[in-house]
Amino acid sequence: MHIIVCIKQVPDSAQIRVHPVTNTIMRQGVPTIINPYDLFALEAALALRDKLGGEVTVLTMGPPSAEDSLRKALTFGADRAVLLTDRFFAGADTLATTYALATAIRKINDVYGAADIVFTGKQTIDGDTAQVGPGIAKRLGLLQLTYVSKVGSLDLTARTIDVERRSEGGVQVLRTRLPCLVTMLEASNEIRRGTMADALRAARAEVVKWSAQDAGVEDISKCGLRGSPTIVKRVFAPPARAERASMVEFGQEPPADALIKAIFARQPKLEADLAELARGY
Amino acid sequence: MSEVGKTPTPAGRAGTKKELPEHFKAYKHVWVFIEQERGQVHPVSWELMGAGRKLADKLKVDLAAVVIGPNAEVTTQTAAESFRYGADLAYVVADDILSDYRNESYTKALTDVVNTYKPEILLLGATTLGRDLAGSVATTLLTGLTADCTELDVDTDGSLAATRPTFGGSLLCTIYTLNYRPQMATVRPRVMSMPEPVERPVGRIVFHPLGLVEDDIVTKVLSFMPDRDSAKSNLAYADVVVAGGLGLGSPENFQLVRQLAAVLGADYGCSRPLVQKGWAPADRQIGQTGKTIRPKLYIAAGISGAIQHRVGVEGADMIVAINTDKNAPIFDFAHVGIVTDAIRLLPALTEAFRARLSPHSRDRMAS
Numbered sequence A: 001m002h003i004i005v006c007i008k009q010v011p012d013s014a015q016i017r018v019h020p021v022t023n024t025i026m027r028q029g030v031p032t033i034i035n036p037y038d039l040f041a042l043e044a045a046l047a048l049r050d051k052l053g054g055e056v057t058v059l060t061m062g063p064p065s066a067e068d069s070l071r072k073a074l075t076f077g078a079d080r081a082v083l084l085t086d087r088f089f090a091g092a093d094t095l096a097t098t099y100a101l102a103t104a105i106r107k108i109n110d111v112y113g114a115a116d117i118v119f120t121g122k123q124t125i126d127g128d129t130a131q132v133g134p135g136i137a138k139r140l141g142l143l144q145l146t147y148v149s150k151v152g153s154l155d156l157t158a159r160t161i162d163v164e165r166r167s168e169g170g171v172q173v174l175r176t177r178l179p180c181l182v183t184m185l186e187a188s189n190e191i192r193r194g195t196m197a198d199a200l201r202a203a204r205a206e207v208v209k210w211s212a213q214d215a216g217v218e219d220i221s222k223c224g225l226r227g228s229p230t231i232v233k234r235v236f237a238p239p240a241r242a243e244r245a246s247m248v249e250f251g252q253e254p255p256a257d258a259l260i261k262a263i264f265a266r267q268p269k270l271e272a273d274l275a276e277l278a279r280g281y
Numbered sequence B: 001m002s003e004v005g006k007t008p009t010p011a012g013r014a015g016t017k018k019e020l021p022e023h024f025k026a027y028k029h030v031w032v033f034i035e036q037e038r039g040q041v042h043p044v045s046w047e048l049m050g051a052g053r054k055l056a057d058k059l060k061v062d063l064a065a066v067v068i069g070p071n072a073e074v075t076t077q078t079a080a081e082s083f084r085y086g087a088d089l090a091y092v093v094a095d096d097i098l099s100d101y102r103n104e105s106y107t108k109a110l111t112d113v114v115n116t117y118k119p120e121i122l123l124l125g126a127t128t129l130g131r132d133l134a135g136s137v138a139t140t141l142l143t144g145l146t147a148d149c150t151e152l153d154v155d156t157d158g159s160l161a162a163t164r165p166t167f168g169g170s171l172l173c174t175i176y177t178l179n180y181r182p183q184m185a186t187v188r189p190r191v192m193s194m195p196e197p198v199e200r201p202v203g204r205i206v207f208h209p210l211g212l213v214e215d216d217i218v219t220k221v222l223s224f225m226p227d228r229d230s231a232k233s234n235l236a237y238a239d240v241v242v243a244g245g246l247g248l249g250s251p252e253n254f255q256l257v258r259q260l261a262a263v264l265g266a267d268y269g270c271s272r273p274l275v276q277k278g279w280a281p282a283d284r285q286i287g288q289t290g291k292t293i294r295p296k297l298y299i300a301a302g303i304s305g306a307i308q309h310r311v312g313v314e315g316a317d318m319i320v321a322i323n324t325d326k327n328a329p330i331f332d333f334a335h336v337g338i339v340t341d342a343i344r345l346l347p348a349l350t351e352a353f354r355a356r357l358s359p360h361s362r363d364r365m366a367s
């Protein structure tokens, strides 16, 4: 069995600071991590491989420094890593991103064997769109299973897979055929620690690096900024409300009483509403 | 949707509006995909009808609902319901194959209707279903899709201006799909206000065939396990919400938020770091990547008011912020603020509300 896991290197959002004056993100010195949602995808892939045999290839598109995240994935036990890196890919929106990733996956299929499953996280913490998984599936004609909370049985002879998928108001149990694309929900598993042997192997392993041309991109105008139907026209700070919050001064009074008074003074009707709610409770 | 932190496209490149290609000029009207599962319409669909109505009026075009579902009364009923929320017409694909949501069948249905009737704007709810479907449809149509918009407007030249927060910063960005149609966007539940349903003359229903048989669809639904009611948090639709942030300092102190919520008959929530730290479950997170709320009263304790949090609470009628830092950004959009230690204030507030709201418990406490 061959499984491909798409991961993305993202800035560690917990450490991002915003410049107080210019409102821009201060990226310098912010450490990068593997998009946390992708770790659930990686673990799901590794667990299947351990059970059924085969190989796991991790793929990322990004700047040369994204090699770090691939190496990290190798320490968790991935067998092979492919870095798609080219200045032509810069500024890609999700449509252009899926064009590049789908092209690279076709190439991986040719070189390393056809993938039975492509895994992704349910979304990234930076773009946060949840569109890349479905986009790759559509471009490659893979059956699509999003928001999967559990990978159930996988029958390599019948080439079927059963999963539990989160939907609004419940869980769908679905059966589909391989090859398919699965996006994993958070908390569906926990990434392993990775063995010492994996760490040693990862340190020595060669990360495969492909430019657009290497990956077999035929139409460079479908990549990056040029290949993106959406454009960011304006970036701006949210307008402050006309009036700032009215600040409660409490002096000698207990602050809780002062606050409640201020709330009800501003919106007298609220007291009756709250009394009713509290009674209902 | 464009990548994060991407700077605005310099004029002279994709940023300048070229003439819209000829074959896209036939694309007119604003559509909303109506999300219906097991006979239930997701409220986000009606919220989007409200937003869609405004866009359609500005563009002087029609607003259409797209209803996809089983060949049963619920589906036509939903179409009829859409007229009450402002639709001029409804496109209906009704087939028993569509009883359960499946990506293959729904993508085919929606893509076909789009290709046949050509909308210029297509809006979907950013739910698990809507996101699954929107990504597939946009890729099939090779058009742009902007996720999780917080504001939708049309520009003077008629383009859809879709605004959403950017990554990590206190910034918003406005995204355009210039030379492709339809312009697609998703919006999370509760971001747009629910329009008042009106009694309207019946609109027009246009039926469109699915053109699939069950054997064409590979994926089968083996079963559906509905969530237990107790497992559902009703946070998004709560009238009063109390939430805590990192300023509370510990999971124990977060209980103070829950205690205040209990006394108010409110739901409780939190900022994202608390979910990341495991102090609260994920379905309690409020903000861009959590729930959007529109309560009558929102009390935020120890929350700084980052943009990702702000966009989730701005629809509240009254925002009350408790923070030790008088310069915290939350005071820029709260209505009432108090600069004090939330860990000390919360228990006092709980008791004061208890006394004020429930004469019954006041008697008991006095005895």
Ligand SMILES: Cc1cc2nc3c(=O)[nH]c(=O)nc-3n(C[C@H](O)[C@H](O)[C@H](O)COP(=O)(O)OP(=O)(O)OC[C@H]3O[C@@H](n4cnc5c(N)ncnc54)[C@H](O)[C@@H]3O)c2cc1C
Pocket: A013, A125, A126, A128, B167, B168, B169, B244, B245, B246, B247, B248, B270, B271, B272, B273, B274, B285, B286, B287, B288, B289, B290, B291, B301, B302, B303, B304, B305, B306, B307, B308, B309, B312, B322, B323, B324, B325, B328, B340, B341, B342, B343
């Ligand atoms: C892609 C992305 C998506 C995100 N989505 C969300 C989201 O959906 N929801 C969300 O909330 N965040 C989200 N965030 C995170 C967001 O940017 C902020 O980091 C987060 O909201 C901050 O949480 P906080 O206010 O609890 O913590 P902090 O920013 O650390 O603020 C703590 C506040 O508590 C105050 N304080 C300290 N001690 C006390 C005390 N004793 N009493 C009272 N006040 C005190 C401090 O003055 C400070 O203002 C997202 C970030 C990214 C990058």
